[in-house]
Amino acid sequence: MAESRRLGKADLTLPCKEMAHYLLGKILARKLDNGAVLKGRIVETECYLGGEDKASHSYNGRQTPGNEPMYMPSGTTYVYFTYGMYFCFNISSIEPGAVVLIRAAEPLQGLETMAKFRSVKKKGVLKETELCNGPSKLCIAMNMTKQNCNKMDLCESEVLWIEDDGGKVEEKEIVISTRIGIASAGEEWAGKPLRFYVLSNPHVSKRDKKAERELS
Structure with a gap:
């Protein structure tokens, strides 16, 4: 990999949609307790806007001890538990x-380590494209839980940070689609174009072929 720099406050002080675009192509780095560092290039993001966004945990200004990181300074990690078994x-x-x-x-x-973490939850040999191709898979593969990665400042943390190695994703390569798994938020918000992913990248969780055709 090319030499990379760690992102700082100036890089991560962004509006939600702009950040979702900006993070594509950046590298998420996770240092484990044994000193090993896992890295993955971000290829898919989703926005949760708060306020009127019925799919957001902070819909209508809702504030709880659990969603506190959503109101913390830009660049703070928010890890939540879902379906009684997964982290995002x-x-x-x-x-x-x-x-x-x-x-x-x-x-x-750290692909071998990621595969070991993932194999605890899934039997059989996993393809490289299956290690981190979904929000909960990513958390399992990089050992990110609410207990060890929540409320962290990505610009200061010694165990979790984001790097830029120059791997820029051009706007023409970004597919804009609807979010996944939020039908309960209602048709309006479930249909908002708030998911972004890198065109033709095999590690994306779910492709939107219609949106890809419109992009071309």
Whole structure:
């Protein structure tokens, strides 16, 4: 990999939609307790805007001890537990209650370790494209839980950060689609174009072929 720099406050102080675009192509790095560092290139993101966004945990200004990181400074991690068994990893933006969900990543470093973490939940041999191709898979592969990765400042943390190695994703490569698994939020918000992914990347969780055709 090319030499990379760690992102700082100036990089991550962004509105939610802008951050969701900006993070594509950046590298999520996770340092484990044994000193090993896992890395994956972010290839899919989703926006949860708070306020009127009925799919957001902060809909209508809702504030609880659980969603506190959504109101913390931009670049703060928000990890939540879902379906009674999985974690999802988010990053706060500058708007109160708005976060970017990291949906998928392309594994770059520590693939054997990622595979071991994933094999605890899934039997059989996993393909490289199956390691981090979904929000809960990503959290399992990189050992990110609410207990060890929540409320962290990505610009200061020693165990979790984001890097830029120059792997820029051009706008023409970004597919804009609807979010996944939020039908309960109602047709209007379920249909909002708030999911973004890298065209033709095999590590994306779910492709939207109609949106891809419109992009071309």
